[in-house]
Amino acid sequence: xxxxxxxxxxxxxxxxxxxxxxxxxxxxxxxxxxxxxxxxxxxxxxxxxxxxxxxxxxxxxxxxxxxxxxxxxxxxxxxxxxxxxxxxxxxxxxxxxxxxxxxxxxxxxxxxxxxxxxxxxxxxxxxxxxxxxxxxxxxxxxxxxxxxxxxxxxxxxxxxxxxxxxxxxxxxxxxxxxxxxxxxxxxxxxxxxxxxxxxxxxxxxxxxxxxxxxxxxxxxxxxxxxxxxxxxxxxxxxxxxxxxxxxxxxxxxxxxxxxxxxxxxxxxxxxxxxxxxxxxxxxxxxxxxxxxxxxxxxxxxxxxxxxxxxxxxxxxxxxxxxxxxxxxxxxxxxxxxxxxxxxxxxxxxxxxxxxxxxxxxxxxxxxx
Amino acid sequence: xxxxxxxxxxxxxxxxxxxxxxxxxxxxxxxxxxxxxxxxxxxxxxxxxxxxxxxxxxxxxxxxxxxxxxxxxxxxxxxxxxxxxxxxxxxxxxxxxxxxxxxxxxxxxxxxxxxxxxxxxxxxxxxxxxxxxxxxxxxxxxxxxxxxxxxxxxxxxxxxxxxxxxxxxxxxxxxxxxxxxxxxxxxxxxxxxxxxxxxxxxxxxxxxxxxxxxxxxxxxxxxxxxxxxxxxxxxxxxxxxxxxxxxxxxxxxxxxxxxxxxxxxxxxxxxxxxxxxxxxxxxxxxxxxxxxxxxxxxxxxxxxxxxxxxxxxxxxxxxxxxxxxx
Numbered sequence: 152x153x154x155x156x157x158x159x160x161x162x163x164x165x166x167x168x169x170x171x172x173x174x175x176x177x178x179x180x181x182x183x184x185x186x187x188x189x190x191x192x193x194x195x196x197x198x199x200x201x202x203x204x205x206x207x208x209x210x211x212x213x214x215x216x217x218x219x220x221x222x223x224x225x226x227x228x229x230x231x232x233x234x235x236x237x238x239x240x241x242x243x244x245x246x247x248x249x250x251x252x253x254x255x256x257x258x259x260x261x262x263x264x265x266x267x268x269x270x271x272x273x274x275x276x277x278x279x280x281x282x283x284x285x286x287x288x289x290x291x292x293x294x295x296x297x298x299x300x301x302x303x304x305x306x307x308x309x310x311x312x313x314x315x316x317x318x319x320x321x322x323x324x325x326x327x328x329x330x331x332x333x334x335x336x337x338x339x340x341x342x343x344x345x346x347x348x349x350x351x352x353x354x355x356x357x358x359x360x361x362x363x364x365x366x367x368x369x370x371x372x373x374x375x376x377x378x379x380x381x382x383x384x385x386x387x388x389x390x391x392x393x394x395x396x397x398x399x400x401x402x403x404x405x406x407x408x409x410x411x412x413x414x415x416x417x418x419x420x421x422x423x424x425x426x427x428x429x430x431x432x433x434x435x436x437x438x439x440x441x442x443x444x445x446x447x448x449x450x451x452x453x454x455x456x457x458x459x460x461x462x463x464x465x466x467x468x469x470x471x472x473x474x475x476x477x478x479x480x481x482x483x484x485x486x487x488x489x490x491x492x493x494x495x496x497x498x499x500x501x502x503x504x505x506x507x508x509x510x511x512x513x514x515x516x517x518x519x
Numbered sequence: 520x521x522x523x524x525x526x527x528x529x530x531x532x533x534x535x536x537x538x539x540x541x542x543x544x545x546x547x548x549x550x551x552x553x554x555x556x557x558x559x560x561x562x563x564x565x566x567x568x569x570x571x572x573x574x575x576x577x578x579x580x581x582x583x584x585x586x587x588x589x590x591x592x593x594x595x596x597x598x599x600x601x602x603x604x605x606x607x608x609x610x611x612x613x614x615x616x617x618x619x620x621x622x623x624x625x626x627x628x629x630x631x632x633x634x635x636x637x638x639x640x641x642x643x644x645x646x647x648x649x650x651x652x653x654x655x656x657x658x659x660x661x662x663x664x665x666x667x668x669x670x671x672x673x674x675x676x677x678x679x680x681x682x683x684x685x686x687x688x689x690x691x692x693x694x695x696x697x698x699x700x701x702x703x704x705x706x707x708x709x710x711x712x713x714x715x716x717x718x719x720x721x722x723x724x725x726x727x728x729x730x731x732x733x734x735x736x737x738x739x740x741x742x743x744x745x746x747x748x749x750x751x752x753x754x755x756x757x758x759x760x761x762x763x764x765x766x767x768x769x770x771x772x773x774x775x776x777x778x779x780x781x782x783x784x785x786x787x788x789x790x791x792x793x794x795x796x797x798x799x800x801x802x803x804x805x806x807x808x809x810x811x812x813x814x815x816x817x818x819x820x821x822x823x824x825x826x827x828x829x830x831x832x833x834x835x836x837x838x839x840x841x842x843x844x845x
Binding site: 203312313340341343346352367410411413414416417418419420421430431 | 560561660674675676677704705706707708709710712713731732733734735736737738757758761762771772773775776777778779780781786787788789790791793794
């Protein structure tokens, strides 16, 4: 049996930058997602992390074709999703649903919970049998931990955590196989986050769901994911099993990201080594040449400016990384250097490459 | 002598004709050079506490009682013009969203210089030169050009740095930071936290850090106050609080956060219900409806904030037993 549910091959989503009053001239492109290939196995949780503007949300939307990808291939359970047209695509979406970040703005305040849930059923012609529909609504609400009396109430009557449960119920009611959850807990309070994270786990166990969880919170993603992909400026820079990624991050960006996450333990915090990144994310409309990360990378070399590193399989563990010098950095042969924060603005030349000397490991000199 | 001594601070809003107590008798002190954390979830009154200290709450419809002693002067009883002299000079403040706290139509340089002109009587040119130095000190690249730019031309992290520069322009003795990194990405958050830490260490400025993120507090604050429903429920030095939280709320909160250095899996500890589950009885512990350790005494009477033997304080009738180290 084929256990791959979703396969993305060189997916690109580019947005045009328009200008002009009368004619919509396209003056440039925002490379929101620029060539991402990944596979999601059936029943696993794939966590996609990255900072704002790295294209992780666009990737999720592109996968459901809520935004139309520019190029690339999306295969869902053997079906080429991008070849589906109009009505076919609409029907196909029953199998892939989405949970949004902010439940307050993704739920229509004028629709009761029943109407919110029934809307999807109607769209897919599942509302004909009234009795079966009632049972379905009740069992869905039960699954997300809401009472049946919630059906007649409106979103504003619920707390933030309960609203997110409604959002999850709306995705679940159609019986999807894949749920794309875009920042499902980041709008919630800490004590409520745990409830929703647990709920997502329980639902996966009981219904065999596959998740693509998009989040910026590495701790949450690590807790729930089997596989984690790290995105930077529209591209996947590293992908590994969750534990492997934490134990042995290979890409400099992943290392910086992991070291930046605060841990609620003073003893750990006092001793941690931090890799502070200089400056900000460059504009995705004008990405740096070569490696996208080189303008902020403390290990960048001349080669990084010339050649864009491919996402390659690093070793037997299946860990994939897009860095020319992953081996050297891992072995400590490449010393990090100072990176001065640069102001990156659209239209201007990207920062020039910075070179660090490659430290030659010498065996003929005895250690001092 | 403490730099800031907040005594029994209460804030009551009028909400739809009914009084709502947002801050309910909060007391804490800040020593010179100390970093104090106020931690809690949304609605616990942590931001309102800071606004009340600064006298930034609108006067209409709000009742602020208690004392806020800064250098033995009660800030709550100062005339508005005297308070204005102190705000920005003795006490600086950084807010969560830098874009809405900077003026969008005034160049950045003038916004920094304004503080220096107002409080130190500097002339425009001199103030601008000083502003350039300040921007450089908070790590803004190319400060000379930045002086002429507007807030929208800066990234989120840069804006927050600019705000820190404004808050620190007059070398205040106290800096209040209200969720300064919540709107920022983690790598930028790390930059800003490191900057704050360096500034506090070097200048001896005291810091009140208001946040919902326990991780931020763990690395930065000497003493941590945990707030729930407008009251301080637990206070301890950070190493003690994180190692042995006594209040069931703090304890539960620490266990419900997924940790980056913990393995995958399992269920997270849950605190049931939500902050909106208000107590159906007038007295008693506000956390009782959500608490696993609730006993009869939690419901009947008001629970006082008792000092603990390690210099902290606790408001609980049935605290989590202290683990005896093996």
